[in-house]
Amino acid sequence: MRSDVQTFVAYGPLPTWDADEEEIDRRFRQLEAISAPVTPDEAQALAACFGPDDCYGVAWSLLHLIETSPGPVPPVTPPGTDAGEWHHVLWNRWGNHALTDEDLTR
Numbered sequence: 001m002r003s004d005v006q007t008f009v010a011y012g013p014l015p016t017w018d019a020d021e022e023e024i025d026r027r028f029r030q031l032e033a034i035s036a037p038v039t040p041d042e043a044q045a046l047a048a049c050f051g052p053d054d055c056y057g058v059a060w061s062l063l064h065l066i067e068t069s070p071g072p073v074p075p076v077t078p079p080g081t082d083a084g085e086w087h088h089v090l091w092n093r094w095g096n097h098a099l100t101d102e103d104l105t106r
Contacts, residue, residue: 004034005042014051014058028058036068043069050086059086067093 001009008030015023038046043066050059063086079087 001039001042001045002034004030005038005045008034009045009049011049013049014055014062016051017053017056019055024056024058027055028061031058031061031065034065036065038065038069040069047087047090050084052084063089063093066090 008027011027011030014027034042046062046066049062054060079091
């Protein structure tokens with residue numbers, strides 16, 4: 001995994017809307033430092049970095065970066081009732097909602 005991705009992931013989930021502007025800007029700059037495309041492993045790690053809201057659009061930038069990964073990428077399990085909004089968005093955008101149980105066990 002590239003160092004820029006490791007740095008972004010090390011800071012954990014994106015902050016919420018009520019975070020200070022400096023924190024949101026820092027996370028956006030970290031995200032911009034990651035060049036596309038990302039590998040499936042990097043996409044997996046980045047997918048764990050969504051926060052509870054869209055962080056003034058930073059979450060959408062994260063989503064678009066994750067989508068540059070070739071091939072099927074996580075989440076490979078359907079989102080549960082306790083899953084965050086972004087897990088559902090990724091699931092639907094990647095077309096995983098059309099996968100069968102057999103596809104998920106491969």
